Amino acid sequence: MNMEFHDMAAACRSVRRFDEKRRITSSELENLVDVVRLVPSASNRQPLKYIAISDKSECDKVFPHLMWAGLLKDWPGPAEGERPAGYIVMLVDKEISFNAAVDTGIAGYALMLAAMEKGLGSCMLASVSRPKLYKILGIDPERFDIAMVFAFGYPKENVVLEEAVDGNVAYYRTEDGTHHVPKRPLDEVLIR
Numbered sequence: 001m002n003m004e005f006h007d008m009a010a011a012c013r014s015v016r017r018f019d020e021k022r023r024i025t026s027s028e029l030e031n032l033v034d035v036v037r038l039v040p041s042a043s044n045r046q047p048l049k050y051i052a053i054s055d056k057s058e059c060d061k062v063f064p065h066l067m068w069a070g071l072l073k074d075w076p077g078p079a080e081g082e083r084p085a086g087y088i089v090m091l092v093d094k095e096i097s098f099n100a101a102v103d104t105g106i107a108g109y110a111l112m113l114a115a116m117e118k119g120l121g122s123c124m125l126a127s128v129s130r131p132k133l134y135k136i137l138g139i140d141p142e143r144f145d146i147a148m149v150f151a152f153g154y155p156k157e158n159v160v161l162e163e164a165v166d167g168n169v170a171y172y173r174t175e176d177g178t179h180h181v182p183k184r185p186l187d188e189v190l191i192r
């Protein structure tokens, strides 16, 4: 991939429907983690830890505990066959730091970009059922917070950017299945 960063930022959209048959290997997910462990971190404390899940039966256990596209009220999330083929669960190790909100955002976006470079679509999900996931993943909630779950797969949906009009930033789907993402125009976000 040889792209200007502006084009990469435009292409790197949240993807929520995938070709579930095209599986992702654990080493592919491991390689993504190997990239994001290099990103900036407050005081260089690096409190983020990860769990990579590629096995289909494990993916099936994680899926029911994720909330997809809350603004699409009539859509219950990806149907069978369109579900993610892998997940990375991002954890905050509270033995290292309690205050990792900015770190999670930086690492999260890097994860999405690194995935895109490999042809993968992704979505970061903060609306997840944490108590259920702690159990399924065997994580000690005293030590770890689940920051976000990242879903990965080969994209099977068309996502388009558009300029938000009159401050309307609600994403939506049209009848042809295209997912539309309005972004505020430059003259609205650049105050001076």
Ligand SMILES: Cc1cc2nc3c(=O)[nH]c(=O)nc-3n(C[C@H](O)[C@H](O)[C@H](O)COP(=O)(O)O)c2cc1C
Pocket (backbone or CB within 6 Å): 012, 013, 014, 015, 016, 067, 068, 069, 070, 123, 124, 125, 126, 127, 128, 159, 171, 181
């Ligand atoms: C902190 C954060 C949490 C998010 N949580 C969810 C989520 O739980 N479920 C979901 O479907 N999308 C989630 N998203 C994806 C956003 O809905 C998405 O970024 C937004 O609609 C804009 O689309 P874009 O990523 O293509 O620009 C989250 C994004 C961020 C930054």
